[in-house]
Amino acid sequence: MKKGVRCWLRLIFHFGIEDQDVAKLSMINREVRRARVVAQYAAKRTALKEVIQDLNHSDEQRREAQRQLQALPRDASPSRLKNRCRLTGRPRGFYRKFGLGRNKLREAAMRGDIPGLRKASW
Structure with a gap:
């Protein structure tokens, strides 16, 4: 190879x-x-x-x-x-606390993969 x-x-x-x-x-x-x-x-x-x-x-x-x-x-x-998203490599919309881009962070939050994080509702 x-x-x-x-x-x-x-x-x-x-x-x-x-x-x-x-x-x-x-x-x-x-x-x-x-x-x-x-x-x-x-x-x-x-x-x-x-x-x-x-x-x-x-x-x-x-x-x-x-x-x-x-x-x-x-x-x-x-x-x-x-800083780049660990999953996609996307350089923009990066959340340092999670190490993910905004899109993948949202998907993970909706699946419940991130403890204590949930969609805002007021």
């Missing part, structure tokens, strides 16, 4: 995606890769940021830390991560 096919099968298994198009799978795959890069560089980024913000270091040390921080990959920044 080819490597790309294996990767997609892993994504389908991980996210529960069955009928998604290739474009959406590639975006989900990109987000997974970004999360891996963010985790890989997290310690280095925090160490460099501490040096930059610490006024006890010399200006030259702080400038060098700034250069090193800028030399890191763009995807190493946590702000580049996008």
Whole structure:
């Protein structure tokens, strides 16, 4: 089995995606890769940021830390991560508390899969 096919099968298994198009799978795959890069560089980024913000270091040390921080990959920044629905991979209408998009959250709530959540009625 080819490597790309294996990767997609892993994504389908991980996210529960069955009928998604290739474009959406590639975006989900990109987000997974970004999360891996963010985790890989997290310690280095925090160490460099501490040096930059610490006024006890010399200006030259702080400038060098700034250069090193800028030399890191763009995807190493946590702000580049996008929350996605665990079931569909949809990037918009995401509820952080549940990890689901609005459509799948509504379906799960109507089925009673989420304890304590019910449709509003007044």
